[in-house]
Amino acid sequence: MTPRPAIVFGLAAVLLVAGCDDMTRQKKQNPYASRATAPGDVPAGVVQYGETSAPVPPVTMALLERGRTEYHVFCAPCHAETGDGHGMIVQRGFPAPPRLASDGPQRIYDVITDGRGVMYGFAQRIAPDDRWAVVAYVHALRISQHMMLSDLTPEQQATR
Numbered sequence: 001m002t003p004r005p006a007i008v009f010g011l012a013a014v015l016l017v018a019g020c021d022d023m024t025r026q027k028k029q030n031p032y033a034s035r036a037t038a039p040g041d042v043p044a045g046v047v048q049y050g051e052t053s054a055p056v057p058p059v060t061m062a063l064l065e066r067g068r069t070e071y072h073v074f075c076a077p078c079h080a081e082t083g084d085g086h087g088m089i090v091q092r093g094f095p096a097p098p099r100l101a102s103d104g105p106q107r108i109y110d111v112i113t114d115g116r117g118v119m120y121g122f123a124q125r126i127a128p129d130d131r132w133a134v135v136a137y138v139h140a141l142r143i144s145q146h147m148m149l150s151d152l153t154p155e156q157q158a159t160r
Helices: 005-018 061-079 105-114 128-144 154-158
Strands: none
Touching (some): 105 128
């Protein structure tokens, strides 16, 4: 007795579906994490392997300006210029990131370095010192969103 084609097809479909899983919950592997798994040599001018942290620099206007530049290049497409999580990529259908609200400076630095959720890490794209600049800018951005005109000095109010 020969099996019917519909039964064979149905059994094959069930087996195929049973083999699928939610691939969004798989662990990410960074091929650049070690020299052994890297697909090639590291080009000049990029962050070398193992550079996971840098000393926290003092916050200066130059650091904030550098952080603003890096934020607008790497973060604003998803997090938006205001940090509310409604950037241009999100408006095109990508999942919205969380608001830049309550994480501490080290946690923000670590997320920039290693990624979180669907965000990939920027360790190979943003130098450690520039990551701290982004952290300082994000902190200033958060503070600026809750300031009142009365919080400014008279000199700052005069420039408004």
